[in-house]
Amino acid sequence: MHVVVVGATGNLGTSVLAALAEDPAVDSILGVARRRPTLESPKTEWAQADIAADDLVPLFEGADAIVHLAWLIQPSHDLARVWRTNVEGSARVFRATADAGVSALVYASSVGAYSPGPKDRAVDESWPTHGVPTSFYARHKAEVERRLDQYEHLHPETRVVRLRPGLIFKRGAASGIRRLFAGPFLINPLLRPSLVRVVPDIPGLRFQAVHSHDVGEAFRLAVTRDVHGAFNVAANPVLDPEELGRILGARAVHVPARAARVFTALTWRLHLQPTPPGWLDLALGVPIMDTSRAENELGWVPRHSSGEALLDLLDGLREGAGLETPPLTTDTSRVEEVLTGVGQTENL
Numbered sequence: 001m002h003v004v005v006v007g008a009t010g011n012l013g014t015s016v017l018a019a020l021a022e023d024p025a026v027d028s029i030l031g032v033a034r035r036r037p038t039l040e041s042p043k044t045e046w047a048q049a050d051i052a053a054d055d056l057v058p059l060f061e062g063a064d065a066i067v068h069l070a071w072l073i074q075p076s077h078d079l080a081r082v083w084r085t086n087v088e089g090s091a092r093v094f095r096a097t098a099d100a101g102v103s104a105l106v107y108a109s110s111v112g113a114y115s116p117g118p119k120d121r122a123v124d125e126s127w128p129t130h131g132v133p134t135s136f137y138a139r140h141k142a143e144v145e146r147r148l149d150q151y152e153h154l155h156p157e158t159r160v161v162r163l164r165p166g167l168i169f170k171r172g173a174a175s176g177i178r179r180l181f182a183g184p185f186l187i188n189p190l191l192r193p194s195l196v197r198v199v200p201d202i203p204g205l206r207f208q209a210v211h212s213h214d215v216g217e218a219f220r221l222a223v224t225r226d227v228h229g230a231f232n233v234a235a236n237p238v239l240d241p242e243e244l245g246r247i248l249g250a251r252a253v254h255v256p257a258r259a260a261r262v263f264t265a266l267t268w269r270l271h272l273q274p275t276p277p278g279w280l281d282l283a284l285g286v287p288i289m290d291t292s293r294a295e296n297e298l299g300w301v302p303r304h305s306s307g308e309a310l311l312d313l314l315d316g317l318r319e320g321a322g323l324e325t326p327p328l329t330t331d332t333s334r335v336e337e338v339l340t341g342v343g344q345t346e347n348l
Contacts, residue, residue, distance in 0.1 A: 002028045003223055004063045004102075006051060006093055007070030008044075009033040009325035011173035012108060012165075015216030016067060017041045025224050032059055032070075037325035051089035060100035065223045068093045069108045073180045076268070076276050076343045079136050086140040087147070094151045097158065104159040106222045107148060109230070111166050111208065113141035117287025119206040124290045125164070125230040132285040135278035161222040165215050166208030166234035166289065169309040173212060174316025176328040183273040183342045184334035191318045193248045193311070201241035201252035202260050204284040208234035211304035211312065221298045232289035235302040235309065247307040257284060274343035 003020055007013050008031030020026045021042040029044040031037075036048045047059050051070050060066060070093070072085045090107075097105050112135065115128040129145045131138030145162070152160050169177075178186055190196075210233060218233045237243055241252035257280075265277040294300040304312070315321070322330035 001026050001064045001224070002030070002062060003065045003067060004030045004032060004060055005067045005069065006032045006056075007068065007108075008046075009035070009037045009039070010069065010071075010327045011168055011170065011176060011212050012215055012219075013069050014039070014041075014172065014323055014325065014328065015170065015212040016069065016219045017044055017216075018213070019216035019220040020223065023220055023224060026220075030059060030063070032056075033325070034070075035326040039324040050085075051093055052084045056093060056096035057099045060096050060102055063100065063102045065104035065106060066093070066097045066102050067106045067108075067219060067223060071108070073137070074274055074343060075341070076136070076274055077271075077341070078344065082136065083140065087143050090144045091147050094147065098151070098155050103157070104161070104223065105151075106161045106163070106219060107144075108219075109145060109162045109164045110137075110141050111164055111232075111234070111286050111289055112138045112282055113145050113164060114286050114289075116285040119204060119288055121288065122290035123287045125232055125293060127287060132278070132282045135282040135285075136276070137278065138282050138286075159226070159228050161228055162230045163215070163218055163222060163294075164230060164232050164289065165218070166210050166306075168212050168215055169209055169313035170212035171312045171316035171321050172323045173328055174313055175320055175322035175330050177313065178317055179274075179337065181273075181275050181279075183275075184337040185272060186317075188318050188320055191314050193250075193314065196248045196250050198253045199241055199244045199248060199250045200255040200260065202255050202257050202280075202284065204257060206238055206240040206288065207283050207286070208238055208289060209306040209309050210235045210302060211309035214300075214302040214304055214309075217303075218294060218298060218300045221300055225298065227297055231294040231298055231300075232291045233294055233300070234289050234291055235304060235306040237306060238288055239306055239310070243307070244310075247310065268343060271342040271344070276343075
């Protein structure tokens with residue numbers, strides 16, 4: 001089996017490559033990225049391409065499956081640029097899959113595609129996917145779901161799988177995650193659990209997380225097994241202020257949701273951090289996902305709890321950990337991050 005992984009150098013992409021390489025059914029992998037990495041991965045060759053502009057068909061020809069992971073989080077102050085990659089670029093990946101005659105397409109959707117929903121019970125994959133309107137990430141994920149609906153209607157011969165993971169953490173992605181979401185002013189050594197004394201208790205803050213390596217395994221299963229449709233992917237337990245306090249040995253302190261949003265919006269507009277307030281709306285709005293279908297039909301069981309995934313990330317953040325790819329490279333010059341614009345660039 002020959003698999004093409006589009007967006008292979010990020011947090012999830014590097015985990016998908018590792019999982020596929022361990023499967024004897026996978027003979028070869030083509031990792032496609034906008035910037036060529038120095039990372040070496042078994043069975044993997046690299047190709048450089050921008051999904052928003054380059055011809056993808058020659059890269060896809062002869063493949064047995066396409067795994068589409070490419071996505072921009074930044075620049076959050078240039079949403080036209082982000083839309084071109086996330087939405088129009090995804091549509092180009094789908095068209096190239098059809099034009100190259102590839103029989104399977106596995107797409108990385110997200111819990112962020114879901115419409116606002118309950119926090120006190122879990123919903124399955126039939127929950128509406130119209131996103132949280134104030135989050136550009138959610139709007140883009142929802143729009144790509146619609147584009148994929150159209151693709152499935154026009155190409156019923158293609159086996160289409162969409163995985164919808166919760167927040168994805170791992171140590172090796174720490175530097176990249178810091179640049180994307182926290183920015184250059186985060187003081188890494190303070191992220192030691194013994195120094196985290198309080199966690200914010202924001203009403204409605206209840207979310208799911210999963211280790212990147214476990215999501216990589218879910219993608220391997222989706223590629224190699226005869227399954228189709230949507231699958232929720234998340235680990236237990238659900239993370240809320242009480243659980244976060246238990247994991248970190250910290251005390252939950254009430255913070256009004258409005259105050260948290262005003263603070264996030266102000267610091268984003270002042271370019272002090274790269275995360276717009278829509279991300280907070282997303283965290284407070286998306287439902288809790290039922291992962292039964294992934295467990296029963298994919299045979300997917302996470303090896304890490306959500307708490308273990310979070311602690312792995314915190315360890316990496318404290319140490320400035322990364323991998324040998326442009327998105328995940330170990331901590332770079334924070335002065336350069338400031339000079340190029342917090343939230344205005346793709347952060348290397």
